[in-house]
Amino acid sequence: MTRLLLASRNAKKLGELRRIVEAEGLAGIEVLGLADVDEFEEAPETAPDFEGNALAKARDAVAATGLPSVADDSGITVDALNGMPGVLSARWSGRHGDDEANLDLVLAQLSDTPDDRMGAAFVSTVALAHPDGTETVVRGEWRGHLVRERRGTNGFGYDPIFVPEGGTRTSAELSPSEKDAVSHRGRALRLLVPHLRALAG
């Protein structure tokens, strides 16, 4: 059994990675979360891009635990905001993790933006770092547009105002399995599967 650390305390992310590992038949891999290993200091996310933050988190986890480690950095890029909130998605309002304040702020900033310029994309970058120093980074994107009124109660973050391309429901109105199948994080994690398969030996 190969142990793989997901450098996250987010139960939803842990569940998603475990579902994918199981669905892909990677029976040789046991996925651990940060709650399953000795505590270590997590550095702030200071990189200017998702890739840099994901890699830094994965490297820190390898250095602290000696385990092959996966870390992600995700967010929403809004066309009319030049790709921001981006790496600041979870702290856009200045209050880390305050989804309501972050949504309110983005919608206020877009209040004069015409409806046909509300394009956006969810982006997920996932890094896999090994104790031998090899590293892999994958990126999943999910294009769509923002709406001005929240709809739906699934998901978190910007899900209630994001309508994926080709649909009419917000991503907070999709079921978890519908979302896994097409979301940025689902896409990124599936891009990682060949590398996990190598890990499973």
Next chain:
Amino acid sequence: MTRLLLASRNAKKLGELRRIVEAEGLAGIEVLGLADVDEFEEAPETAPDFEGNALAKARDAVAATGLPSVADDSGITVDALNGMPGVLSARWSGRHGDDEANLDLVLAQLSDTPDDRMGAAFVSTVALAHPDGTETVVRGEWRGHLVRERRGTNGFGYDPIFVPEGGTRTSAELSPSEKDAVSHRGRALRLLVPHLRALAG
């Protein structure tokens, strides 16, 4: 005497344009502000760039008054925010013209950004539109970096946290004449002088 409309209610901008017109010896031009003409409806600033907003405001002013008209759109572009707040500088916090809230928000968003990635630039775009349809747009930039503590009481907007390149004082610590000589708006207005000279005949 040729009348020229500055499509603004900002007394500081009006004063600056009048000083430049006088300093350049353009005695044939009388600069009016919006307070000096019949009221007309001003459209919201919906363009994705400074140039688009400045041009739209100048065109609207020509259409409403028949006078050659100057309009500006200005703001600050922060490197770590992909060039935002940009056209949203005056309404970044969602509250138009609330300088304190806008500064607080930018500083909160940059709280994890390393000191060596605090680069920023003030940008001023000025458009001149004529009743015959000819248009000119000029752009002035002023590079520098942001600091985390406000300093100085001159100016407005982001001046208290902007340190121009080559200096140590914030632009709110410069005197108005020091600022005019090197600022984004001063640069843009001086680029407009040859076109104003043609107007003065």
